[in-house]
Amino acid sequence: MSLRLRAPIVLPCDAACSVLRDAVVDIGADGRILHCGPTATAPASDAPVRLLTGILMPGLVNTHAHSPMTVLRGMGDNLPLIRWLTEVIWPAEGKLTGQDVYAGMVLGSVEMLRAGVTTSAEMYFHGEDVARAIIDTGARGVIAPAVLDGLGMDWRKMLADISTWIDADGLRFGPGERVELGYGPHSAYTLPPAALTEVAEAARQRDALVQIHVAESLPEDQTQRAEHGSVPALLAKVGFFGGRVLAAHSVHLSDTDIALYADNGVGVAHCPGSNTKLASGIARLTDLRAAGVAIGLGTDGPASNDDLDLWEDMRLAAQLARVSTMDPTALGAADTLLLATRGGAQALHRNDIGALEAGRWADLVHVGIDDPAFAAGLDVPDTHLIANLVWAAGSRTVCDVWVAGEQVVADREPTRIDRTEAQAMAGKVTTRLLA
Incomplete structure (x- = not known):
């Protein structure tokens, strides 16, 4: 009504x-x-x-999350990114079923909604279960099912499955277009260049958003940097840019990399909470803003932040921008609020969320x-x-x-989900994984 x-x-x-x-x-x-x-x-x-x-x-816009990881919260604490992924997270994720992912996403969605986060950009496995959870809680999600090579995964099949899903159900569906589908190539260090090219081509054909981790930490992409100079340079070389691209983290960028982002309309998901907890570094937020790059805020996953409270990332983003430049005017309160709302929508290449304007x-x-x-x-x-x-x-x-x-x-x-039941459902998954 x-x-x-x-x-x-x-x-x-x-x-x-x-x-x-x-x-x-x-x-x-x-x-x-x-x-x-x-x-x-x-x-x-x-x-x-x-x-x-x-x-x-x-509503706040969380531009980068792996919310089903609520069931992995607290695992691998005190480890740097690559060891955290390879020794703890990826082995645990290999044990998750679709129902486990649903339970984790329901809890994550409830957590975000109670914090005023109405939209989250999700990169995870079992995309249909992620979508089901978002619709059940009444939230809004931009879902990019993950695409990886290795660890028993076939990137070609994962890519084909996403394209088939979009072709069958459309780019957006559900009540109030609550679900948008896209592509989630994990990173340049987990996929060969040919895969990056094919994912980008499939996404451009469908005007779909591509979510990818870029230059999150120094140890992760040494081979790619040695061969191509930087991950953004590699992405430009393989034809990854040109469509709707969201680069998560983007901590370790050169001036040339930032110019590539600006020239190609790449959006950035700035995740200060996760970046500081994993000691990945401090992104060049003020330089990205000065170059005109669309920037939103992200929590990253609740196993690396370890919560989904975007208000905390708002404050941390501004504080890091100020201390890294030694300039108390580097990011004001109003600009910070816009990063979490209007800016997040722009980073996701959306003009129908993130602001109170007719038509949104x-x-x-x-x-x-x-x-x-x-x-x-x-x-x-x-x-x-x-x-x-x-x-x-x-x-x-x-x-x-x-x-x-x-x-x-x-x-x-x-209003749609019993929070106590959601917590209990996710808790059972965690208990099983820890056994």
Whole structure:
């Protein structure tokens, strides 16, 4: 049904990061936004009105996650990336069934929704089970089933399976187009150059997003760097660019690499929490932004972060940008908020999420203000308000969440899934893996 949400503060997350006071968001019966603006100038509407206290804003966009790894959380702690993958994670993942992945994704989806994350870009195995979990929880997902070579995996079959799935079900499907399909070539160090070329060609034919790990840590791609100079140079050489490409991490980039990204419209998923926990390095966020590269924030997997709370990555991204440049103005609160919303949509090459604008999906978050972060209330200058939201509030202040106009979190609890049952289902998987 149509609905009008009215709040004392609405943050549309437009390019200027405007603050609207006493404003409304009108939601159509199709789950898309009809109007966002001040109450005084809102169009006439006979839709029911829900009055909210606090702040209404777009759902956060997690541009890089492996959320089913909630069942692997805590495993391999204190190991660097490559040892963490080869000694702990990949062997454990080899034991996961489709139902295990479903359980992990349900829990991950619930965790993100309660934190106000409405969209996540997922790279994982058993893609159909990931999609089933996203639809069941009511979230939104951009799913890139993984493509790897070795470890008993056939990259050609994995690639063909994804193409067949997209050709059968379409690029987007589900209520409110909750699921988008794409391709997930893991990295240049787990796939031969020919595979990278073929994946990119298949994706361009279907206008599908390609998600790939790039230059996450120094030890991972020594062979590729020695032969081609850098992973972005290799990707350019094999014809990987030219379509919708999302490069996750992208920590160790040269000026030339950044220029390649900018020239080819590559989006970046910046994952500061995972990068620091695994000691992978600090991405050149300010340089990427200065070059005009579309950047969003990602949590990475809940076994390497170890949570799916994008609010934490917001703060960490800004703090690392400041300390790495020794510039306290390197990334302000408003720009940080946009990275987690509008910027995330741009990095995913999407213009239908990430902001409260007519025509976009009504993916919204209601932030409550009964919290120490808002001790002075809402009657403070706009810049002060956004600073409190970004630096002090956090996921604990998220009260209600809508995806495609449907309320999927009410008073901090999911409406479609029993959280206790979700935790128990995932916990059984972890217990079995640890036995």
